[in-house]
Amino acid sequence: MFTWLSHKIPARPKTFILFWAVLAFLGISGALVGFGQGNLFERMSSSESMIPDSESDIVLRATGADERGESIIVLVENTTPEEISVELSAFREKVQALPHVASVNDPQNVDERFKQELAAQIDIAVEQAISDNQEFIDQAAQGALQSAAPLLEQARSTGGPEAEYAAREQIIEQATTEAQMAIAEQARTQARQATIDVPNPAKAFTNGNSFVLVTQLDPGQFPQTVADVKDHVTSLSDTLNDADNNITVSAVSATLATNVILDQTAEDLVTGETVGLPIALVLLVVVFGGAIAAGLPLGSALISIAIGLGAVWTITFITNVDNFILNIVTLIGLALSIDYGLLVVSRYREEIAEYTNDPDSPELKEHIAYAIQKTITTAGRTVAFSALTIALAISGLLFMNAPMLRMIAIGGVIVTLLAVATAITLVPALIVVSGRKLVAPSALSRFTLMRFLFVRFGDSASDKGIFSRLARWVQKRPWQIVVSTLLLLGIIAAPVLGLTLRSNFTDYLPQDSEEKHVIATVDKDFPAFSTPEISLLAHADVSDTTALVEQIKELPSITGAREPVATDNGVVIGFDVDTDDAVSKEVTDLVSEIRGLDASFSFDVGGPAALQMDFASSIASDTPIALGIVIASVVVLLFFMTGSIIAPLTALVINSLSLLAGLGGAAFLFNHGLFGLPQTSGIETFVVATAIAFGFGLAMDYEVFLLARIKEYWDLGESNDMAVEHGLQRSGRIITSAAAIIIAVFIGFVFGELVAIKQIGVVLAIIVVVDATIVRMLLVPAMMTILGKWNWWAPRPLRKLYKRFAIHH
Numbered sequence: 001m002f003t004w005l006s007h008k009i010p011a012r013p014k015t016f017i018l019f020w021a022v023l024a025f026l027g028i029s030g031a032l033v034g035f036g037q038g039n040l041f042e043r044m045s046s047s048e049s050m051i052p053d054s055e056s057d058i059v060l061r062a063t064g065a066d067e068r069g070e071s072i073i074v075l076v077e078n079t080t081p082e083e084i085s086v087e088l089s090a091f092r093e094k095v096q097a098l099p100h101v102a103s104v105n106d107p108q109n110v111d112e113r114f115k116q117e118l119a120a121q122i123d124i125a126v127e128q129a130i131s132d133n134q135e136f137i138d139q140a141a142q143g144a145l146q147s148a149a150p151l152l153e154q155a156r157s158t159g160g161p162e163a164e165y166a167a168r169e170q171i172i173e174q175a176t177t178e179a180q181m182a183i184a185e186q187a188r189t190q191a192r193q194a195t196i197d198v199p200n201p202a203k204a205f206t207n208g209n210s211f212v213l214v215t216q217l218d219p220g221q222f223p224q225t226v227a228d229v230k231d232h233v234t235s236l237s238d239t240l241n242d243a244d245n246n247i248t249v250s251a252v253s254a255t256l257a258t259n260v261i262l263d264q265t266a267e268d269l270v271t272g273e274t275v276g277l278p279i280a281l282v283l284l285v286v287v288f289g290g291a292i293a294a295g296l297p298l299g300s301a302l303i304s305i306a307i308g309l310g311a312v313w314t315i316t317f318i319t320n321v322d323n324f325i326l327n328i329v330t331l332i333g334l335a336l337s338i339d340y341g342l343l344v345v346s347r348y349r350e351e352i353a354e355y356t357n358d359p360d361s362p363e364l365k366e367h368i369a370y371a372i373q374k375t376i377t378t379a380g381r382t383v384a385f386s387a388l389t390i391a392l393a394i395s396g397l398l399f400m401n402a403p404m405l406r407m408i409a410i411g412g413v414i415v416t417l418l419a420v421a422t423a424i425t426l427v428p429a430l431i432v433v434s435g436r437k438l439v440a441p442s443a444l445s446r447f448t449l450m451r452f453l454f455v456r457f458g459d460s461a462s463d464k465g466i467f468s469r470l471a472r473w474v475q476k477r478p479w480q481i482v483v484s485t486l487l488l489l490g491i492i493a494a495p496v497l498g499l500t501l502r503s504n505f506t507d508y509l510p511q512d513s514e515e516k517h518v519i520a521t522v523d524k525d526f527p528a529f530s531t532p533e534i535s536l537l538a539h540a541d542v543s544d545t546t547a548l549v550e551q552i553k554e555l556p557s558i559t560g561a562r563e564p565v566a567t568d569n570g571v572v573i574g575f576d577v578d579t580d581d582a583v584s585k586e587v588t589d590l591v592s593e594i595r596g597l598d599a600s601f602s603f604d605v606g607g608p609a610a611l612q613m614d615f616a617s618s619i620a621s622d623t624p625i626a627l628g629i630v631i632a633s634v635v636v637l638l639f640f641m642t643g644s645i646i647a648p649l650t651a652l653v654i655n656s657l658s659l660l661a662g663l664g665g666a667a668f669l670f671n672h673g674l675f676g677l678p679q680t681s682g683i684e685t686f687v688v689a690t691a692i693a694f695g696f697g698l699a700m701d702y703e704v705f706l707l708a709r710i711k712e713y714w715d716l717g718e719s720n721d722m723a724v725e726h727g728l729q730r731s732g733r734i735i736t737s738a739a740a741i742i743i744a745v746f747i748g749f750v751f752g753e754l755v756a757i758k759q760i761g762v763v764l765a766i767i768v769v770v771d772a773t774i775v776r777m778l779l780v781p782a783m784m785t786i787l788g789k790w791n792w793w794a795p796r797p798l799r800k801l802y803k804r805f806a807i808h809h
Contacts, residue, residue, distance in 0.1 A: 002380050005424060006373035013429035020426045024303045027310025040309060041266050043316040044323045045258065050402050050503060050615035055595070057614070059537045059606025062569045065221055065254060069102060072229050072253040073529055074213040075518045078246045081107040081211055088213075091236045095215055095229055100222045104215050107205045122188055129187035130180055137179040144175035207525040214529060226255040250514035252522075257505070257515045261754070264510045265323045268752025269330055272761075276748025280338060280741045287342070287737045293349070296430050297341025300422040304337045305330055308415040315410065322404045324686070325411045327757045331749060331764065332694055333415035335742045336390065339701055340383040340423030342738050347379035348372065348431055350730075364436055372428050378712075380424040385641055386704040387420035390697035392633040396626035397693050401618045408690055416697075467732030467777075471725040474781045481782035485774050489657045492770065493664035495671070500682030503612040504583045510753040511678060532562055532574030533582045533607055534591060539570040540601035548599045549573060555593060557586060570603075581681065582608040615685055634700065641704070642711055643802040645794045650783055651707075655699040658775050662695055662767030663688065669762060677762065678755055687759045695767040702739070702776050706731050710784070720791060724784050732777065739772030 009016055031040040051057055061067065081088055092104045130137070148171050156164040205211055215229055230251060237249035277298070284294030308329050315321055351374045355367035394416065397409035474481050509516040523530045536552070538545045542564045549561050552575060562574035577587050587609035595605050631652060638648035666683065673679030710727030718726065746765040750758050784791050794802065 002377050002384075002424075005380070005428075006376040009376070009425065009428045010369040010372050010432050013432040016425050016429040017433065020303050020307075020422060023310075024306040027307040027313075029310070030313040031306070031309035034313070037317075040313040040316070040326070041262055043313065043321070044262055044265075044326065045320045050404065050611055051618045052401075052403065054614040054618070055604040056606040056610035058569075058604045059535050059572070059610070062537050062567050063535060063572055063606070065217070065219070067219055067567050067569070068565070069217045069219045070222070070226065070253055070255060071529075072215040072217070072226060072251055072256070073518060073522060074215070074233055074249065074251045075210065075521055076213065077210040077248045077521075079240070080209065081206070084240060084247070087236060087239055091232060092213070094232050098225055098228050100218045100220070100225045101229075102216045102218050105205060105213060107211045107213065125190070126184045126187045129183050133179075133183050136183070137176055140179040141172045141175045144171050205526075210521075210525065212522065212526050212529060223255055226253060230256060250518050252515040252518040257509060257519075260510065260513050260515050261508050262323050264513075264753050265326055265757075268749065268754050268757055269327055271752050272327070272330070272745070272749035272757075273334075274748070275751050276334070276745040279744035279748070280334075283737065283741045283744065284338075284342070287346075287733075292434055293345055296345050296427050296434075297338045299430065300341040300427050301334050301337030301419075303426060304415060304418040304422050305333045308333050308411070308418050311414050311418075312411055315407075319407070320403070321407055324404070324754075324756060325407050327749065327752075327754075328408055328690060328694075328760065329411040329415050331746065331761065332412055332697075333419060334745045335698065335764075336387070336416055336419035336701070337422060338741050338745070339738045340387070340419055341427050342741070343383055343705060343734055344375060344379050344423050344427045345431070346734050348375040348428070351375055368432060368435065372432060376424060376428055380428075382704060382708040383420050383423050385637065385708075386701050387416050389634060389637050389700050389704060391416045392637070393630050393697040393700060394693050396630040397689065399626040399629065400622045400689070402615060402686070402689075404686055405619075405689055408686075409693070412694060412697075465729050465733075468725050468729035470732070470777060471728045471781050474778060475721055475724070475785045478782040478785040481778050482786065485779040485782070486657075488774060489661050489770070489779075492766075493657070493660035495667040496660055496664040499663065499667045499688075501612075501616050501685040501688060502583055502680070502682040503615045503685045504608050505611075506582075506608075507680075507684065508754065508756055511755070512753070527576065531582070531608070533577040533579065533587050533609065534575040534594065535606045535610075536573045536575065536594070536603055537567075537570050537606065538573065538599075538601060538603045540599075540603075542566065542571050544601055545571055545573065548597065548603070551597060552594055555590060557590065583612045584609070584681075588613050612685070619685065619689055630696070638703075638707075639794070639798070640802065642707060642792065643794060643799065644792045645798060646787065646790055647707060647792070650787075651700070651703045654775055654779060654783070655696055655703065655771070657779075658699045658767050658771040659692055659695050661770045661774075662691065662763050665766040665770075666691075666759060666763040670759060677750070677758065680755060680759075683759055683763075684756045687756055687763065691760055691763040691767070695764055698742075698764065698768055699771045699775070702735050702771055703780075705735055706776055706780060714792060720788050721785060724781050728777070728781055735772050735776055739768050742768050 029035065033039055034042065037043075076084075088107075092106060095101060095104050145168065148167075151167060151171075155167040205214075217225060233249055233251045237247075240247040240249060281294060281298055284298060285291055287294070309326070312321060312325060312329060348371055351371035352367060355371060361367065391413045394409050394412040397405045397412075400406060400409075506516065506519055509519075519530075536548075538548070545564065549564075552558060553561055557578045559576045559578050562576070565572045577590060579586055581587070587607075591605055591607070591610045591613055634652065635645075635648040638651060639645060642648070663683070669675065669677055670680045670683065706727060709731040710723050713723035713726045714720070743765050746761045746768070749761040750765075752758065
């Protein structure tokens, strides 16, 4: 394939360019416009549930919008219902008129309704008491008649039977009334006593100078109704603020929270590229000594991203796609495209320098064709092998039970393949079209500063230079370098020992969003409307749950139980925990303890902490098989590239050190909130899983770049030390340049608002920094020096296998 491409691309470069341009146009059109089917941002979602059919997922479905309807909580601050009664009535009337709205509470009349409800309950108790004591009332009437016997006899003697009958009826009526009044008074006293502790709904809806409105929708998903309610909330806020007061009106619901995450994802994507890409372009200009050569890898990256976004848009028609995939696909797509494009352009410049440095040479076209052929069959093979290795590393996530991680794997594999495809076809085609412009000195070299930067930091085709000197320095003291670098990596990685994994939906909300503010305020001031830390779904009748509820209420830190709610799947009971963190260790321990309790019926335990536990548990159980497949794949591929069994094994160990250092460094920075990063109590679980997969891939990327060049010199008959020296010299500048550019891209995404994206950007940036400097420049040369010819050892049977199926560069 590489030989075929090396001849076809120089012959028909515009055909290849047109092919990729059409794909990019279709991809970006689908992602941004959607062809009438909704663009990518409209079609993406944000997952609350992590593991299908887990206990937490079962509870989440039972308490979700499909079963119980969505609740929209509107928080009004710095006023009271009485002060804005007119505006409040108009708002409630408009919202109540919307389709699928089941109810909207009225905070203005809640006290009066509360009194009426209590009075009605007392009247019912009185009626019931009178009914239950009818025998006593009858006995009282009979007793009154017996006591009034002389009066009845007198009435008969003076007025006859009619007078006696009238007196009898009057005595019975009076005795009955008195008995009923006595019973009623006693029943009222008891009923009032029973309702003393009944919470006043007014206290749930109001708190000082703020109150909440709760709009309850019918069961089902009604995003348009939610959007309409949000519009009315905005309108109410605008109306109230026309009076130049300090009233604030804000709202939150599951749909609104998801929407703000999706919107912020799009904004962070633009922010990341706005910050990172200009820096990357400047670094590329310095590395290649000109804007045209610098634009090739960047242009290839943008084409890959455009097509990748279109591919993700297409996937949304097949399955739900989590919004975080967008940023991760963009991050990895940019990183790998720049990596591969940088290597291809650099190798081309190295090859063309072997033929000519004269842009006016009459044989320039032939020289370019030869250089392109050599570039594709060498660097092209290297990046293709690297991409295959990375795709296999990422595909380990496919064996996870979490849909989010599987989708990230699919997106990662797609952009990896796109990155390598554009690197070995589009970039060479652009090189051919650029022709003499890439050979001629850049106009920027006329400036003294730029000329100095080009000479000092630009790519080099020499076997002698700063990296060859570094290699010789390392080779003189390999054991000291190995010990010192391992010690340094251990220090950086040490915080991993105390790493806390988090998976809390509210953590994903932007820090300054009104949705996050409403959630925090409701949790503090209106606990009746907050999400309980623990939810229990009992597959039984309400009456059967009493014993279990009482047992749970006795557990430490449990402050109370919510009213049971019957659903089609059972009874849902929420439990409040005395904590400021719904996913803290204290709550997860309670979840584990409750799940271990015995009951006469089956039950499931859910809530934020349970979701986090089930997600982490699933990853832990799925990791061995995923790692096993990745390790086996990498060992096999590296073996067929190097012919050694030692090289793959050392690469696995060394790359693992880069991963641990990246996670440890990121944990330390976020735990202490350093360098302007938000202070968090842990790293998101999906960030850790994703960073391991992509970080391993990027580390393996640099391993392949370095080993491929060292192997070239080894195959030419050079000694191990000389091959390491020349290989590091030829690849060192590419590795460090690529790392610097990728770090700029990763750091660009740190300027966004989503904490999870900040975390993954920082983790990957640290992995790249550590791997491209400490590991590739120091540890690997030192290890290869110590191992000597053993770097290339393999058992005899495997050597025969290698000779038959080797991947040659």
